[in-house]
Amino acid sequence: MNLVKTFRLTLAAALLTAGTLAATSAQAQAPLKIGYTDVQYVLARMPESKQIESDLKAYNTQLEGQLKSKATELETKYKTYQQGEATMTDIVKADKQKELQSMQQSIQEFQRSAEQSLQQKQQTLLKPALDKLQKNIDAVAEENGYTYVFNSDGGGSPLLLHAPKDGDISDLVLKKMGINPAATPAPVTSGPKAAPAAAPAASPTAGKTKTKTKK
Incomplete structure (x- = not known):
């Protein structure tokens, strides 16, 4: 089970949903000036x-522990x-057999809910940083006369395919x-490891041992 993609994609995608364009009424009458930031x-x-990243890893580790505990309990009972x-x-x-099947279904449901829970945790942890970044992007754009500011990273699919170097305001935002x-x-390129999928035994049948591993 893939509980979380790379930290890089999470950060970029989250900011895109928060909005990466900056414009002010004062700039509306000024000549069009376009900037971008990674x-x-x-x-x-x-x-x-x-x-x-640290908090996200800790939360993911907690989910991994719960999943492992449930899988171990099922394996023991089987x-x-x-x-x-x-x-x-x-x-x-x-x-x-009914009890084992119920436990297996419970683990599968936990895996699904854990993925959703981790995504929500990411959004909660990211929001303050995203709000701060957006505020500073707006400030730099206003101070330097940029009508629009695009995200040149785009989470693997850049919104900006070509632009002059002097249009990059990334360092200006950092200095701000x-x-x-x-x-x-250097930028973070990997996030917390995905919690391993449990490998509960399949429903027992007539003395045959079957093991089902969910990837």
Whole structure:
């Protein structure tokens, strides 16, 4: 199961949904001036970025632990069932099989809800940083007379395919936030590891052992 894509795509996509165009009424009468910024480049150099990634990894680890615990419990119960299957009555056997199937369905549902929960966690953690970035993009655009500012990163599909270097306001935005571009690390390119999919045993049948691994 892929609970989270790379941190890079998350940051870029989230900002795009928040809006990356900046314009003011004062600039409306001025000559058209277009600028651009690499959203990933800026976000990865903001102090908040490291904390967001750390918190996201911690939350993902928590989900991984819960998933592993559920899978281990199911595996243990299935082994117990196999060991006692030969001496079980049909009624008891059917009841045990039903219990195992219910546990397996519960794990699959947990995997789905965990993915949604992690996505919501990402959005919650990102919002303050995105709001701060948008505010500073607006400020730099207004101060330097830019009518529009585009995102040149675009999460793998750049919105801007060609532009002059002097239109890049990325470093101006960083400096506006008090961040020295030359003193900050390279952009984050990977996020927390995806929680491993559980490998619960399939519904037991007539003494045959089947194992189903969900990827």
